Amino acid sequence: MSLANLNFFMSEAATNLRRSGMMSFITISTIGIALIMMGAFLLATMNMESFLYQMQAEALVTAYLKPEVSISDAKTLSLRLTSLEEIENIMVVTPEQAAKELFSNPDDQQLMQIGITPEENPLPTTLRMKVKAGTHLPPLLEKLKSEPLIDNFSYGEELFQQFQGLSHLLWVTSLVIVIMLGLASLFIVYNTVRLTLYMRREEIIIMKLVGATNWFVRGPFIVEGFIQGMVGSFLAIIVLFATYRFALGKLSELIPFFTASIGFEQMFKLAAKLFMMGLVLGISGSLLSLRDINRFSKSTPEGV
Numbered sequence: 001m002s003l004a005n006l007n008f009f010m011s012e013a014a015t016n017l018r019r020s021g022m023m024s025f026i027t028i029s030t031i032g033i034a035l036i037m038m039g040a041f042l043l044a045t046m047n048m049e050s051f052l053y054q055m056q057a058e059a060l061v062t063a064y065l066k067p068e069v070s071i072s073d074a075k076t077l078s079l080r081l082t083s084l085e086e087i088e089n090i091m092v093v094t095p096e097q098a099a100k101e102l103f104s105n106p107d108d109q110q111l112m113q114i115g116i117t118p119e120e121n122p123l124p125t126t127l128r129m130k131v132k133a134g135t136h137l138p139p140l141l142e143k144l145k146s147e148p149l150i151d152n153f154s155y156g157e158e159l160f161q162q163f164q165g166l167s168h169l170l171w172v173t174s175l176v177i178v179i180m181l182g183l184a185s186l187f188i189v190y191n192t193v194r195l196t197l198y199m200r201r202e203e204i205i206i207m208k209l210v211g212a213t214n215w216f217v218r219g220p221f222i223v224e225g226f227i228q229g230m231v232g233s234f235l236a237i238i239v240l241f242a243t244y245r246f247a248l249g250k251l252s253e254l255i256p257f258f259t260a261s262i263g264f265e266q267m268f269k270l271a272a273k274l275f276m277m278g279l280v281l282g283i284s285g286s287l288l289s290l291r292d293i294n295r296f297s298k299s300t301p302e303g304v
Contacts, residue, residue: 017228031228061128062129088132
């Protein structure tokens with residue numbers, strides 16, 4: 001493609017956008033709204049996964065030792081487990097310490113001293129382990145299962161499963177929303193370009209009569225779709241990120257323990273994805289509407 005052709009395409013695309021200002025505004029708005037909704041679902045999913053990862057990183061795994069395990073054996077096991085790369089720190093909790101924590105109220109402690117002797121204490125010796133990162137939790141649990149001195153362990157499994165199920169549901173919902181909104185935006189871009197083609201039918205016929213190829217005729221419309229997709233994606237990114245920062249501040253006030261750790265790199269990648277989606281919607285809609293351009297000139301053969 002020569003520079004002169006490119007300048008011609010851009011000039012014609014700008015003229016088309018001015019002529020059909022309302023239709024161009026509707027197309028750009030549709031692309032923008034679709035991308036905002038897509039980005040909102042993707043951001044919600046990313047925040048949910050980040051929150052789940054943070055909870056896993058702060059998880060406290062409690063291993064309950066078998067009743068016959070002595071305190072010395074528990075400390076030996078603790079020293080051996082400390083060498084594992086997944087564990088940040090570990091603490092041995094004796095049955096006496098566990099009972100004091102369970103009955104923290106002074107009145108309860110007096111009743112405990114009367115009713116429960118060290119020999120009758122039913123609480124097991126436990127190991128409390130802090131994992132280094134959320135990704136270390138699954139491999140650590142697998143290693144704990146193979147330890148003969150450990151009876152069972154807990155780490156808030158039901159809560160993690162609920163969050164994982166919600167995260168999976170969000171991803172599936174986001175995929176469905178992205179596909180539906182993408183098709184809707186594609187349909188609107190397609191119809192906008194088709195209307196523009198009918199408005200410029202005589203001009204297209206003249207261009208074909210003087211020897212213009214199909215791709216030369218398509219050029220301005222493809223550039224027009226590119227511009228619409230670019231403008232729509234830019235507007236969507238600005239609105240989405242501004243709204244996200246505002247909503248995040250309000251959410252942190254309502255739920256103090258909720259913190260989002262989505263960094264600049266993740267936000268940049270999301271912005272790049274939305275930008276590419278906007279370009280694909282704009283260009284794809286134009287290409288689809290231009291696939292049978294020869295219908296506008298029955299007297300010309302199929303071009304290249």
